[in-house]
Amino acid sequence: MSDHIDTIPVNLINGQATSLAAYRGKVLLVVNVASACGLTPQYEGLEKLYEDKQAEGLVVLGFPANEFGAQEPGSNEEIADFCSSKFSVQFPLFEKIVVKGPGQHPLYQQLVKQQPQAQEKPGSDFRAKLAGYGITQDKPDDVLWNFEKFLISKDGRVVGRFAPDTTADDAILRDAIERELRA
Numbered sequence: 001m002s003d004h005i006d007t008i009p010v011n012l013i014n015g016q017a018t019s020l021a022a023y024r025g026k027v028l029l030v031v032n033v034a035s036a037c038g039l040t041p042q043y044e045g046l047e048k049l050y051e052d053k054q055a056e057g058l059v060v061l062g063f064p065a066n067e068f069g070a071q072e073p074g075s076n077e078e079i080a081d082f083c084s085s086k087f088s089v090q091f092p093l094f095e096k097i098v099v100k101g102p103g104q105h106p107l108y109q110q111l112v113k114q115q116p117q118a119q120e121k122p123g124s125d126f127r128a129k130l131a132g133y134g135i136t137q138d139k140p141d142d143v144l145w146n147f148e149k150f151l152i153s154k155d156g157r158v159v160g161r162f163a164p165d166t167t168a169d170d171a172i173l174r175d176a177i178e179r180e181l182r183a
Helices: 042-055 074-087 106-114 128-134 171-183
Strands: 009-012 017-019 027-033 059-065 149-152 158-160
Touching: 017 128, 027 042, 027 171, 042 074, 042 171, 059 074, 106 158, 128 149, 149 171, 158 171
Parallel strands: 027 059
Antiparallel strands: 009 017, 027 149, 149 158
16 A cells, blocks of 8 residues: 555545545645534534635545444434534535544555654643543554544645644644644
């Protein structure tokens, strides 16, 4: 398999085949999303971030996944309706995929390979919080939960990975995005 993530086939939420090559030259924030998660309100901040930074070259990409507490049970159509009606999401959404474990989508295989560890926001230990609920990862590089974020540079390299509780307005994420937009 190629290490170039922008050549990996993905489908938009409406079923249209594409790849991340459609966003070449942009800074990308890839997020595994879910509609029934305690973190679901992050859609609002992600949409605001997209609206604020789109003109500068940032694209937020949402990949629904159901691996964490079955918190994304809906069909692609139901997910699209939810995101549109509840959060007015305009950023690109893709078909539901598997982001960890058996059947892991090739995109997430590459994201994790290129950035095996999520950066925690200061004062947080999301992995420990999950462990407190009896939730552990099979592999140390597994995606922790819904709303984990991967930052991809204009030249297609994974340059950051952020824990699920890092919100769109957290300085750690905003600073990394600004750095990549200026690069």
